[in-house]
Amino acid sequence: xxxxxxxxxxxxxxxxxSPYLIHIGTLIFIFSFITTAWSYMGRFGLVSLxxxxxxxIGAYTSGLLFNYYGLSPxxxxxxxGAVAVLFAMIIGYACFRFGVIxxxxxxxTLALGEVVALTIIAFRDITGGSLGxxxxxxxxxxxxxxxEHKIHFYYISLVFLILSLLVWKWIDRSKMQKALRAxxxxxxxxxxxxxxxxxxxVIITSxxxxxxxxxxxxxxxxxxxxxxxxxxxxxxxxxxxxxAILGGMFSLWGPAIGTALIVSLxxxxxxxxxxxxxxxxxxxxxxxxxxLIIFLPKGxxxxxxxxVARRKKS
Amino acid sequence: xxDLLMNxxxxxxxxxxxxxxxxxxxxxxxxVVKIIHMAYGQxxxxxxxxxxxxxxxxxxxxxxxCLLTLPLMGIIGIGLQMFVINPLLRAxxxxxxxxxxxxxLTIVIENLAQVxxxxxxxxxxxxxxxxxxxxxxxxxxxxIAFFGALLTLWGLYLFLNRTYLGLAIRSIAQDVDSSRxxxxxxxxxxxxxxxxxxxxxxxxxxxxxxxxxxxxxxGGSFTMMxxxxxxxxxxxxxxxxxxxxxxxxxVTSLSAALTSTEIADIIALVIFIAVILIRPQGLLGIRVAK
Numbered sequence: 001x002x003x004x005x006x007x008x009x010x011x012x013x014x015x016x017x018s019p020y021l022i023h024i025g026t027l028i029f030i031f032s033f034i035t036t037a038w039s040y041m042g043r044f045g046l047v048s049l050x051x052x053x054x055x056x057i058g059a060y061t062s063g064l065l066f067n068y069y070g071l072s073p074x075x076x077x078x079x080x081g082a083v084a085v086l087f088a089m090i091i092g093y094a095c096f097r098f099g100v101i102x103x104x105x106x107x108x109t110l111a112l113g114e115v116v117a118l119t120i121i122a123f124r125d126i127t128g129g130s131l132g133x134x135x136x137x138x139x140x141x142x143x144x145x146x147x148e149h150k151i152h153f154y155y156i157s158l159v160f161l162i163l164s165l166l167v168w169k170w171i172d173r174s175k176m177q178k179a180l181r182a183x184x185x186x187x188x189x190x191x192x193x194x195x196x197x198x199x200x201x202v203i204i205t206s207x208x209x210x211x212x213x214x215x216x217x218x219x220x221x222x223x224x225x226x227x228x229x230x231x232x233x234x235x236x237x238x239x240x241x242x243x244a245i246l247g248g249m250f251s252l253w254g255p256a257i258g259t260a261l262i263v264s265l266x267x268x269x270x271x272x273x274x275x276x277x278x279x280x281x282x283x284x285x286x287x288x289x290x291x292l293i294i295f296l297p298k299g300x301x302x303x304x305x306x307x308v309a310r311r312k313k314s
Numbered sequence: 315x316x317d318l319l320m321n322x323x324x325x326x327x328x329x330x331x332x333x334x335x336x337x338x339x340x341x342x343x344x345x346v347v348k349i350i351h352m353a354y355g356q357x358x359x360x361x362x363x364x365x366x367x368x369x370x371x372x373x374x375x376x377x378x379x380c381l382l383t384l385p386l387m388g389i390i391g392i393g394l395q396m397f398v399i400n401p402l403l404r405a406x407x408x409x410x411x412x413x414x415x416x417x418x419l420t421i422v423i424e425n426l427a428q429v430x431x432x433x434x435x436x437x438x439x440x441x442x443x444x445x446x447x448x449x450x451x452x453x454x455x456x457x458i459a460f461f462g463a464l465l466t467l468w469g470l471y472l473f474l475n476r477t478y479l480g481l482a483i484r485s486i487a488q489d490v491d492s493s494r495x496x497x498x499x500x501x502x503x504x505x506x507x508x509x510x511x512x513x514x515x516x517x518x519x520x521x522x523x524x525x526x527x528x529x530x531x532x533g534g535s536f537t538m539m540x541x542x543x544x545x546x547x548x549x550x551x552x553x554x555x556x557x558x559x560x561x562x563x564x565v566t567s568l569s570a571a572l573t574s575t576e577i578a579d580i581i582a583l584v585i586f587i588a589v590i591l592i593r594p595q596g597l598l599g600i601r602v603a604k
Contacts, residue, residue: 045410047414049417094591095591098591098592098594100590100591100594102408102409102410103350103409103412103413104590104594106410106413106414107350107413107541107590108587108590111538111583111586111587112583112587114538114583115580115587118577118579118580118583119576119580121576122574122576122577122580234534235531238417238420241414242414242418279425279426279429280425280429282422282424283421283422283425283429285421286419286420286421286422286425287422289418289421290398290415290418290419290422293407293411293415293418294398294401294402294405294407294411294415295401295405297407297411
């Protein structure tokens, strides 16, 4: 089953060589990569509403280094990730040291996302402020992670998405998973059993931050334009969290399915009804989200999984 | 330079009065219903749109439009309680889930506003005179908002402290189970609180309408501002929120005059983060009993 779907996704551009469909596919892969990264920590009860901060840090570190010093985004990606990890470790340590969890953690991260966006805007001499900036064009060059052919990005982002899913699997098999699940269920009980709460939380936050920053670089390279309002701040941060929650942040495929659903829904409305009705798709999406959060906290895919499991049992 | 600072300080003080009113509603809702109202600023935005529509499309005088907005926003508050908060309470959702559900609601409200009113700036066009005292300039609209906010807060204080309904609200905020034993129906009080909170957003919208033009993403910054103040004063602590509003009003106004508005916002947000991390009970330091 999985192999069939995989083969279909890989061969898709050969059967439907439409640039538009390939573009949508690429967007779905990049955002799925980011939402999967968000869920690394989200599924252990560390719901961050500030992942736009990491997205922005990654994209701007790499983009600025490329534009000013001609540094290859492949190196920029690592550097951006490193800066994001540093940021995540400082903030994460402060939050976890003082026992900020649950809704308070969500609020702190929400504020952080906004701080990063405002910082980018405030240094407008370097970053272009609210207007953003465009990456210098290098034609088609894999070394500079730029391409005039959408198909290149389709496969690159697919590879990245698969890597992020493999990281998920790796986390699942590691000792960290058990520790974090224990922490997520009952923090005090876990700490009395000698689980290093702060250490594990900081590690998972750093992994998530690094991956998200890489996703930010990938997105910026694909669009070749950086803007603080789409890469940092409250709206992108909430979007990342909501896509993952809608699909189901507790299961491997949940974030990707949530992302695919939302991106295609948005595109469908845009194509079918024009840009004035984009608001409508967002209203439906918001309503669906509120209903899902209240009645199906496991998300669409997660609830489906639970339903199938229950049917098998009986 | 001194004039500039005087100007900034005085305007910060005026801003503080309005912010106090803004934070009061969120604080009250948090204290009583125990919910972080993520869509609070978006409700204020709806109120501003109502005023705008009543004035420009129906041609009503501004005062009447503002008065009509109050009950409309009250109904919206009741609707929120009925369709969003009650289901959340019934599902026994944890605080994080409640926060996310209300954050999801902001998407609905913002896009609804965009579909109905479009993405452009909408404002009622009135010019109020500028008052100058020496070298210090004050906008009449800001003065009206300041004194109006203080008057409203005084009225709310009397309501909470001198009426039986106010007593019931305060007792629910302190201890739901004991209040229930005293024959208070918490759900009825939740409705009253959400309606009051809704009317309050209408009042804020009325005072804001001569100052700001509104657009669909207008509310987010007000939600954030209200949060910062509520957390600074201690969540659920009404007096703390009142003091916090003036602190934030002065700090943002002065730092905006000295640097830029972005830096001022960053400072406010950093204060917010620092308070949550280091002093989660807020400045006044009264822990709300669990």
